[in-house]
Amino acid sequence: MTAHPKLRHDERAFPDVASVAMALQPSYPVYCLRPRMLQATARHFIETFPGEVLYAVKCNPHRLVLDALYRAGIRQFDVASLPEIAQIAESWGEAVCHFMHPVKSRAAIASAYKVYGVRSFAVDHADELRKVIEETDGATDLTITVRLATPPVEGVVFHLASKFGASVEEATEIVKAADERGLATGLSFHVGSQCRNPAAYALGLRRVGAVIAGSGVAPRIVDVGGGFPADYVGHAAPALERFAETVRAGLREIGLGPAVTVFAEPGRALVAAGCSLLVQVQLRKGSQLYINDGIYGSLSEFQKGALMPGARLIRLGGGASERLEDFALGGPTCDSEDVLQGSYRLPADVREGDWIELDGVGAYSNAMASHFNGFHPDTFVEVYDEPPARAP
Ligand SMILES: Cc1ncc(COP(=O)(O)O)c(C=O)c1O
CATH class of the missing domain: 2.40.37.10 (Lyase, Ornithine Decarboxylase; Chain A, domain 1)
Incomplete structure (x- = not known):
């Protein structure tokens, strides 16, 4: 402040x-x-989304924003850097950080694991998996979430897949490699920010299904990312319920049962308004x-x-x-x-x-x-x- x-x-x-x-x-x-509005929006998301809700800190890391979301019940955070991890860890000892940036410095990986107790890391390349394993001294208490690229779809304003995300084939190999080392695995994607097309999540989940089928490894986490829209002039956001229903249907389609933990990591949809x-x-x-x-x-x-x-x-x-x-x-x-x-x-x-x-x-x-x-x-x-x- x-x-x-x-x-x-x-x-x-x-x-x-x-x-x-x-x-x-x-x-x-x-x-x-408007703290009341931030809290109401977060509560609605938590109540509507069929899984656990992480807040993507990068979207707005202001202390008042984080406080409002925490008061609304957000306890897990998608963090992109060590300073974000430090900010969350120093605010709330019990909050859980997931290091979801697919490319991290070795120093950040080591400090996240050794200093801040982060156990959840995203990767989208075999070399990044190797970095995480090396910098955590071969730890076996990690969850490695492999981020998949998603196809460009109509109704998305900011596409992210041109920069990050593994193909189904690459992701399958990374999941197998992590699994062989005894690590728990997850699969994630990001449909792009300000996505007004729920079908984008269905496409992402189909890719998740293809990796599960190809690797034979049951994921601990399926993370449908952020991208959920907010209202702008001429850009009214479809109801969150429609996205939740699409995610539910997509999970059913690929046969994921209750053993898997489902994550969303919204930024914009929680804090824009x-x-x-x-x-x-x-x-x-x-x-x-x-x-x-x-x-x-x-x-x-x-x-x-x-x-x-x-x-x-x-x-x-x-x-x-x-x-x-x-x-x-x-x-x-x-x-x-x-x-x-x-x-x-x-x-x-x-x-x-x-x-x-x-x-x-x-x-x-x-x-x-x-x-x-x-x-x-x-x-x-x-x-x-x-x-x-x-x-x-
Ligand atoms: C890995 C990851 N998760 C979540 C988000 C939040 O996305 P959004 O604000 O579109 O919900 C981003 C945004 O760039 C991201 O890179």
Whole structure:
């Protein structure tokens, strides 16, 4: 939590975002976290998904976010690095970390195992399995989860399989090698982030089935990864129940019984909606607005236009025009790439000094913000309103 001079400890919680604007009159971007919403979303996921729910820390590692998820019942974490492991381990002794990055430094593997007691590691190549075995001194108390590549499917915004994931044939060999060393095995995949197509999970599970059939090894874990969608403008997320039903059916199809533990490791679906961003208009040039955060800060996901956050004007004292017009939003850096794709519908008389609340920025925002041009958004407040339902 950043201590901003205007933000004393007892002033972090606000009844709504207008109160944040009123109290702080911030010329800097402010993340408005809604802990109640984060908790409700996590509880819904835990209740709906047919298995155990790990949170993908990389998506938003802010302390307040992790606290809200922990309070909601999340006890297992998908971690990508040693600093993430340290953060979780130092917060909650009983939390379980799964080191799900398929490519890790040897030092990170050794420290994860020897210092932090991590026993669950993902790999997608035989050489990575060898590294894990060597760096854990041939430990036999490991679970090795082999990550499979998934085919590109319609309805996925960010594909990940071009970088990670073994073929069915490669995965079969890695599973056999791990099994021969007496290690428990798992199989995982990631369909890509912001996946609105439940069928993608069915395809992944079929590949899991092919590896089980080919290796003859019963997995201890089947991990369907993240990818579950959140709501954005024009990108309403299908109900989580549809994804859960597809996963259930996919598990039945490949004959997996109760002995297998099923994991999901969502990031975006747990945290996107529970955080908005309050930005200020610093200059208007016709239909172009210059705001104080952009693609090098909290808003990198909105550069390419596949996703757009909802936008709502906040003017102290009200009185904004009811007529809406389309505006382009540019970020604060000198780079001409620093613009959000697409048009944002805002009151026609929006002007310098107004604030704009951008919705659903809890995922991959603060986690990816740089210091480019000296800007670094890092002010967080808690807001306890129920955000209005916005038409996607
Ligand atoms: C291994 C792994 N698991 C889970 C996630 C979370 O994905 P999402 O935010 O799409 O749910 C990611 C994201 O990159 C990932 O790499």
